[in-house]
Amino acid sequence: MDSISKTVGLDILKFLQPQVKHIFQVTGTASGLLQALNNGSINLAVTMLYTEMPPNVRMYPLIEEEFLCICPKSWPETELEELCKQRNYIAYTQNTPTGIQTLNWLKWQNFSPTIQFEMDNADEILKLISCGYGWTLTTPLFITTIPAFSNLLKIIRIKKRKERRKIVLLCKNDEFSVFYKNLAFEIRSILETKLEQEFYNQLDLDDNLPS
Template structure:
């Protein structure tokens, strides 16, 4: 029984390419000593590699009874096949490296809509400076996470991280919730949760739909403050939400980035900071599955930080002067080697 098992194991053995290359070098140089000099290792290391190869195949490859050692019949057969085996292995290695280079030349990036419409243009401009083909998807976080896990995306910018250990993430930045009210409504006292409750009694809250991550996050924020309000209007996107607020039909909770995405409505509404809270903000995460994208992730983190600090933050503060100093907090980039 043990003999049969050993024969099956030997029949399935794969060639040790390093040991095979050592054997080929010994045959080429004519001795283990010369092969050791060429390979920059000790003669005993060469001898050990040959024994490993002989043990794997269950045959003797060198006749050590003579000096210098000569190939046996089995050794001659392996010598004839060795060149093509090593050439095939090198071809596989070259093709894999070429495939990785091609993958990095093509970048598939997914972004939530508010990021794609605000930071996206500057990020695309900066990434286009490198020799790569860039494809940009925009959408809701759940769909982008699904695409990332299915490898339809290389990286994704989302506002929630999937509970999957295969996904690595970088925190890009965070932004605080803000109140958006019609022009002319008194909004000088929205400093406490009770102020928000009183505001809700005067005007209905215009919501994001619960199928969107931002809608779910706003509801968690309100529950955290102990604020409960009946639902009357809900929208997937910020544009229709702001149009209803501008018409005086209600007020809303949104974020600086969403408002900048729909900035055509800003002169028809007023934006007010909300009281600070543990759940009073949302984070943007850069997600990826494969370690090969870690350097690209660091590059996107650096470019995003630069875009936010030099372009977006000044524009936000000019358009919405009531924003608090922590309305948008940029994460520090990872140190580069």
């Protein structure tokens, strides 16, 4: 998964290095990684849970993230409803699990913002927002790919029922199950530490700044 690789990929590889003889890493969407796992191209995947798992795939929950609304820091809007009426939305493409999830949530909440850009890469979406070209729904893990994000992006709290994204470790149900279980514990710890240090601590700093 692209966002996992960019945020904690190196930490995971460092953990694996002394224990695994050969490491073959690929990135992609949740659907692509699940397909690769099913056809035997990879042994495990860290990805978003978005569909029912095949019976031959074992799943270990890692973290669960709430979607957030982000826009350029300089925009005056403070409510999601204002953004939907006045600003262009930057969407994840509809062929990605994140795109399906976020677009469906907007529809269920009776929001219909104007969509100017549709993209399949979270980095490109965040860059456009940083340059002032729109707003989107995203999660803390995506946001940590931007150093000092709080200087560029404003987080607008969602007061309605929030959509959530579940990150899981998927693997084959084979003779390495004990190793996978230990790996899941380690990756969960890495993810929690990353989010605490580079997202939530940054939010705390912002909250303490004088208005």
